[in-house]
Amino acid sequence: MTFSVPGLAVARGIAIGRAVLVGSSRVEVAHYFVEPHQIEDEIERVRRGRNAVVEELQRLQGEMPQDAPPELTALLDVHLMLLQDEMLTSGVKHWITERLYNAEWALTTQLEVIGRQFDEMEDDYLRERKADLEQVVDRILRHMKGVAHPVAPPASSPRRKTQQDLLLDDTVDVPLVLVAHDLSPADLLQFKKSVFAGFVTDVGGKTSHTAIVARSMDIPAVVGARSASQLVRQDDWVIIDGDAGVMIVDPSPIILAEYGFRQRQIELERERLARLRHTPAVTVDGQKVDLLANIEMPGDAVTAVAAGAVGVGLFRTEFLFMGRLGNLPDEEEQYHAYREAVEGMQGLPVTIRTIDIGADKPLDKAHKDDSLNPALGLRAIRWSLADPAMFRTQLRAVMRAAAHGQVNILFPMLAHPSEITQTLAQVRLARAELDARGAVHGPARLGAMIEVPAAALMVRHFLRHFDFLSIGTNDLIQYTLAIDRADESVAHLYDPMHPAVLRLVADVIAECRAQGKGVSVCGEAAGDLAMTRLLLGLGLRSFSMHPAQILAIKQEVLRADTRKLSVWARTVLDDEGAETRAAI
Ligand code: PEP
Ligand code: MG
Numbered sequence: 001m002t003f004s005v006p007g008l009a010v011a012r013g014i015a016i017g018r019a020v021l022v023g024s025s026r027v028e029v030a031h032y033f034v035e036p037h038q039i040e041d042e043i044e045r046v047r048r049g050r051n052a053v054v055e056e057l058q059r060l061q062g063e064m065p066q067d068a069p070p071e072l073t074a075l076l077d078v079h080l081m082l083l084q085d086e087m088l089t090s091g092v093k094h095w096i097t098e099r100l101y102n103a104e105w106a107l108t109t110q111l112e113v114i115g116r117q118f119d120e121m122e123d124d125y126l127r128e129r130k131a132d133l134e135q136v137v138d139r140i141l142r143h144m145k146g147v148a149h150p151v152a153p154p155a156s157s158p159r160r161k162t163q164q165d166l167l168l169d170d171t172v173d174v175p176l177v178l179v180a181h182d183l184s185p186a187d188l189l190q191f192k193k194s195v196f197a198g199f200v201t202d203v204g205g206k207t208s209h210t211a212i213v214a215r216s217m218d219i220p221a222v223v224g225a226r227s228a229s230q231l232v233r234q235d236d237w238v239i240i241d242g243d244a245g246v247m248i249v250d251p252s253p254i255i256l257a258e259y260g261f262r263q264r265q266i267e268l269e270r271e272r273l274a275r276l277r278h279t280p281a282v283t284v285d286g287q288k289v290d291l292l293a294n295i296e297m298p299g300d301a302v303t304a305v306a307a308g309a310v311g312v313g314l315f316r317t318e319f320l321f322m323g324r325l326g327n328l329p330d331e332e333e334q335y336h337a338y339r340e341a342v343e344g345m346q347g348l349p350v351t352i353r354t355i356d357i358g359a360d361k362p363l364d365k366a367h368k369d370d371s372l373n374p375a376l377g378l379r380a381i382r383w384s385l386a387d388p389a390m391f392r393t394q395l396r397a398v399m400r401a402a403a404h405g406q407v408n409i410l411f412p413m414l415a416h417p418s419e420i421t422q423t424l425a426q427v428r429l430a431r432a433e434l435d436a437r438g439a440v441h442g443p444a445r446l447g448a449m450i451e452v453p454a455a456a457l458m459v460r461h462f463l464r465h466f467d468f469l470s471i472g473t474n475d476l477i478q479y480t481l482a483i484d485r486a487d488e489s490v491a492h493l494y495d496p497m498h499p500a501v502l503r504l505v506a507d508v509i510a511e512c513r514a515q516g517k518g519v520s521v522c523g524e525a526a527g528d529l530a531m532t533r534l535l536l537g538l539g540l541r542s543f544s545m546h547p548a549q550i551l552a553i554k555q556e557v558l559r560a561d562t563r564k565l566s567v568w569a570r571t572v573l574d575d576e577g578a579e580t581r582a583a584i
Pocket of ligand 2: 474475
């Protein structure tokens with residue numbers, strides 16, 4: 001029976017496919033597709049992992065002291081029984097053979113399937129055995145973790161199917177849609193290398209980093225869909241409507257036909273916009289506007305150039321560090337990554353932001369910051385200044401990459417004058433270290449993010465020290481309005497048009513312009529069509545956004561007349577009533 005699950009629209013478009021429920025395993029799991037000739041190897045990897053756990057448990061049983069509580073022995077028996085369970089093994093084989101899932105993914109998928117059956121059991125004792133099953137699977141996964149993954153995930157996407165195909169076809173080659181309770185930005189980055197047509201999560205806000213990565217992947221996504229992962233079953237047909245922010249489960253043929261039609265419309269619109277790729281972004285009244293790209297990985301530079309970006313306005317370098325706890329990239333590795341991005345931009349400028357780890361971007365999913373208010377904790381520049389040696393390693397790598405093209409260095413979340421002083425001292429020290437070593441390095445302009453109200457309020461002080469500023473509206477809104485950007489329960493209060501936010505943004509832009517210094521917006525507002533005209537009216541001429549949004553924003557710029565918009569923007573600023581703002 002068809003039903004829909006509402007959530008928040010975070011990445012536009014329509015996806016139609018089979019649901020893939022991402023298991024709730026506590027072990028970090030890679031998700032990728034294997035080649036048909038690797039099926040046997042994958043099955044063998046699971047078998048070896050399982051056998052290792054069986055041996056481990058049997059050894060534990062053998063070493064159990066005489067006076068051990070009987071419950072413990074019984075528990076080990078249950079675990080051993082679950083390990084031999086035919087449903088687990090045959091199910092895992094099914095996902096590997098029929099869907100070409102890698103071994104770990106197959107295992108967590110089957111865990112999800114069996115877990116559902118446990119949930120539905122009447123008997124309390126049996127229902128609670130789900131936790132045992134989870135523990136058993138976790139043990140297998142941990143054993144498998146040391147086993148090398150035989151292949152890299154395929155780069156290509158499966159052919160998009162028409163809705164007729166979807167109705168008739170039941171084979172492997174169908175689009176897959178991820179459904180999960182939560183996905184960390186690092187998880188999504190994993191999936192970025194894989195093949196998914198869209199995703200839905202139970203939690204998350206519009207500008208959570210997971211949503212940002214989804215937009216950069218240019219796949220339809222809905223977050224904050226509360227109980228989506230409970231309502232959908234593995235392999236259900238689902239539609240993700242990334243424009244309306246809704247997931248439709250088990251759609252009827254009529255609904256499928258309607259969405260198939262909308263999918264084609266979107267495709268046509270994309271083709272139309274693609275014609276603007278080489279058109280300079282100039283307003284009706286001749287104002288040149290820079291449309292830059294936000295990237296997460298060096299390889300994204302190619303996408304940025306292809307989308308017609310005139311540079312990278314924000315390279316979120318923390319993505320190079322995620323999932324690497326205990327093995328953080330050293331100077332050499334970072335240098336090569338930054339150099340790849342710089343060379344990928346073919347002479348266009350690249351703004352490299354120093355690491356912004358913390359809050360909803362933990363270094364490692366398993367070591368989430370459990371402080372009470374992680375967004376107010378050791379995050380971004382605070383994290384870097386707490387470990388100056390690590391900070392300078394990054395600075396040296398960026399400065400060396402600057403020898404290969406135009407590089408700007410951007411510092412996140414500065415709020416205190418003392419942080420500015422310390423940051424600049426580290427920059428000088430890093431350069432001196434390179435000089436002392438005789439290492440080749442290039443010049444870099446220095447910029448600060450304005451993403452804390454304190455920074456916006458002391459913009460003049462910032463401008464005494466920096467060559468340019470970049471407004472991070474995602475955090476500026478979060479910190480100005482005290483709304484957790486990743487919390488769907490307060491998402492309705494997260495308002496880029498709030499008069500206080502607009503006032504801060506307007507003042508920063510005006511001061512930079514008055515002093516002839518560069519200013520851009522690199523938060524999600526820069527790629528939000530609803531904000532383009534207002535930002536242009538406030539005097540903004542540099543927007544940095546995920547590449548997929550550049551052409552749509554360019555179309556808006558080409559239609560804009562900043563003379564009219566600046567008059568109108570002043571009235572918006574003076575007007576504190578939401579009703580009038582909505583009427584504009
Ligand atoms: C911002 O806060 O607007 C920003 C661009 O930084 P991030 O989204 O990475 O926190
Ligand atoms: Mg930020």
